[in-house]
Amino acid sequence: MASRPPSGGPYPPQVWQLGGAPSKSVDIPVTAVFLALFIGGAATHMTIFQRNKRRGHKFVLSLLLFGFCMARILTSVLRISSTALPRNLNLAIASSIFNAAGTLLLFIVNLLFAQRILRSLHPGFGWARPVSWAFKALYILIAATIIMVITVVVQSFFTLDPEIRSISRSIQLYGSTFFAVASFLPIPITLAALAAHHFRQPGKLGTPIEPLGAGPLRTKAALVLAASLLLCIGATYKCAVAWFDPVPRAQPMPDRFSKAAFYVMNFGVEVVVVYLYALGRVDRRFWVPNGASKRRTYVVVEEEKDEEKGNGEDSAAEQRDSVIMSRPGTARSEGSRTRDVDDVKAEWEV
Secondary structure (H helix, E strand, C coil): CCCCCCCCCCCCCCECCCCCCCCCCCHHHHHHHHHHHHHHHHHHHHHHHHHHHHCCCCCHHHHHHHHHHHHHHHHHHHHHHHHHCCCCHHHHHHHHHHHHHHCHHHHHHHHHHHHHHHHHHCHHHHCCHHHHHHHHHHHHHHHHHHHHHHHHHHHHCCCCCHHHHHHHHHHHHHHHHHHHHHHHCHHHHHHHHHHHHHCCCHHHCCCCCCCCCCCCHHHHHHHHHHHHHHHHHHHHHHHHHHHCCCCECCCCCCHHHCHHHHHHHHHHHHHHHHHHHHHCCHHHHCCCCCCHHHHCCCCEEEEEECCCCCCCCCCCCCEEEEEECCCCCCCCCCCCCEECHHHHHHHCCC
16 A cells, blocks of 8 residues: 555645656766766865965855855755655755755855946946945845745645645745846846946046956956856746646646756756856956955055154155055065056956
């Protein structure tokens, strides 16, 4: 006699989901490949962070990318375990939770990169408090939304009530739509910043642009746009699939739920972004001086005073401000390059 689920759940899924039914011959080997890739990504970004740390070059976003890879490692392990033990629904629940939550770390990283480009090209606007508050509100909304989604995902395994399931589905649809929009936002932010800078009239330059990391700005923009486009494609596909009417498992599975779609739109695009950022050395290109948020500028201003002169009396010291372009991996010293604002603007032209 087939075993029945315990009273009150957890209950097996009643409708088809992206990826279809677990298959040991397909899911385990494919997931194992992605597991190895995410382990490599975690090791790469942690190595980059540690090497930079030893040079006094702090780039916390490398840790965030490492954290994303660790979350995906756990997701892969749980998926393999739940496939090998299909009757253990607790493993399936945990796998669904980590699968839903992991990608958000990449969304946040992309938004931070787009924000840094905006602040570099348009400091007066990018550092304005309303704009900063808008980004912070967006990050808070992302966190609140994933908490809501995780709650209803867990709830859907523990109820058969049609009304509760309908409410849970509505919240999941909101979450899928919101995440698709969040994955897309870095694209218009970056393009708008570049367009406004390109078409700005020389005579109305306004606030001078601020240096951001190393390398040409066009490369930074290309990295953000490419990563955002990949993540947006994946998030949009999952959102579109979610908006279709649910298909009961008693019916044949539609092609849109195929395993190929699951792995390409989930793990596939994420692995590409992880290694794109590692090979693109975002730790150098998007580095900003420590304390930039408090100073509300990426420009480091150092004041140098003349040596004391006279017969034991302090002379009036003249202060000289210089803009220091701190290069990643290069310690600040007396030999640091000093440039005026015109030099900085010329170097960072698109």
